[in-house]
Amino acid sequence: MFKDNTLENDVILITGGGSGLGLSMAKKFVDLGADIAICGRTEEKLKNATEKLADFGTNVRWYQVDVRDYEKVGEMIRQIVADFRKMTGLVNNAAGNFLSTSEDLSPGGFKTVVDIVLHGSFNCTHHFGNYLIDSESDGNILNIVTTYAEDAGSAFVLPSACGKAGVLAMTRSLAFEWAEYGIRLNAIAPGPFPTEGAWTRLFPDEKFEQQYLNKIPAGRYGEHEELANLAAFLMSDMAPYITGECVTIDGGEKLSGGQFNFIDGMMDRQKLKGMFKMMKEKGKSEK
Numbered sequence: 001m002f003k004d005n006t007l008e009n010d011v012i013l014i015t016g017g018g019s020g021l022g023l024s025m026a027k028k029f030v031d032l033g034a035d036i037a038i039c040g041r042t043e044e045k046l047k048n049a050t051e052k053l054a055d056f057g058t059n060v061r062w063y064q065v066d067v068r069d070y071e072k073v074g075e076m077i078r079q080i081v082a083d084f085r086k087m088t089g090l091v092n093n094a095a096g097n098f099l100s101t102s103e104d105l106s107p108g109g110f111k112t113v114v115d116i117v118l119h120g121s122f123n124c125t126h127h128f129g130n131y132l133i134d135s136e137s138d139g140n141i142l143n144i145v146t147t148y149a150e151d152a153g154s155a156f157v158l159p160s161a162c163g164k165a166g167v168l169a170m171t172r173s174l175a176f177e178w179a180e181y182g183i184r185l186n187a188i189a190p191g192p193f194p195t196e197g198a199w200t201r202l203f204p205d206e207k208f209e210q211q212y213l214n215k216i217p218a219g220r221y222g223e224h225e226e227l228a229n230l231a232a233f234l235m236s237d238m239a240p241y242i243t244g245e246c247v248t249i250d251g252g253e254k255l256s257g258g259q260f261n262f263i264d265g266m267m268d269r270q271k272l273k274g275m276f277k278m279m280k281e282k283g284k285s286e287k
């Protein structure tokens with residue numbers, strides 16, 4: 001699908017790019033020729049990731065920055081432009097999350113997650129957007145949200161649900177407002193993709209994990225490569241007319257709310273067929 005040089009003219013910042021899905025996207029982007037900046041809070045993670053990414057032969061640099069700090073984010077964007085001579089793309093991937101009953105949340109817990117997810121994405125987007133506008137350059141912003149950012153929200157992850165819903169609103173609002181500057185904004189809503197960050201905080205044990213798996217029609221978790229391919233497509237010149245879109249990649253998990261979907265878990269397919277046949281025959285005999 002992609003040529004090796006699909007992203008060769010790009011300089012892309014990935015927040016939280018030192019691990020998890022951020023690092024997987026970074027690997028895909030360098031493989032397609034992009035120069036990459038990654039940022040995060042932990043120096044060691046960033047250094048290790050940069051070493052791995054350097055194998056692909058493009059320019060890769062790391063910046064130790066907490067996305068919650070508006071001024072520091074501004075300094076980082078200016079430094080990236082100085083280091084790489086330009087910046088063409090931003091992936092707002094850094095996130096925080098934990099399971100909690102909402103009545104027991106502390107104000108600090110709520111604020112921390114919303115600060116990372118929503119304010120962090122705003123801080124990066126605002127500085128990068130202004131750079132693009134001032135330099136009269138086109139650019140691309142990709143926001144990693146979740147399936148519960150839209151529609152239903154989700155119990156037990158209230159700060160994340162509120163933060164991600166805000167990021168999705170930002171994606172669509174700015175896609176319209178900044179289209180005249182040649183800036184595209186899109187989002188990806190991933191279902192469950194195993195990462196250490198999410199798994200240790202959101203999946204307490206194997207039983208819990210199995211329960212979760214049962215609600216995914218595809219019967220498996222997502223593979224990082226699958227999400228990275230989608231991200232590369234949206235960040236590339238292959239998608240110039242797509243903006244303000246949120247693409248779900250979840251093996252059908254989001255569809256589990258269908259009114260009669262619960263029947264699927266009640267019995268196996270043969271029994272189900274038998275039951276439906278019986279109902280049909282009963283319906284006929286009552287005519």
Ligand code: HXC
Nearest residue numbers: 095096097098100106107108109112113146191192197198
């Ligand atoms: C309740 C908690 C908590 C927990 C922290 N807090 N963990 N409250 N339950 N498990 C509260 C603390 O009491 C404190 O509030 C406040 O949050 C800040 O805590 P710190 O530990 O000081 O914050 P910090 O070190 O900055 O950690 C941030 C974090 C942490 C968000 C809490 O989880 C983190 O660093 N996460 C980064 C990686 C991550 O979460 N990845 C998963 C993203 S997955 P008080 O009031 O006491 O000061 C994702 C997609 C979901 O988003 C979809 C998956 C299917």
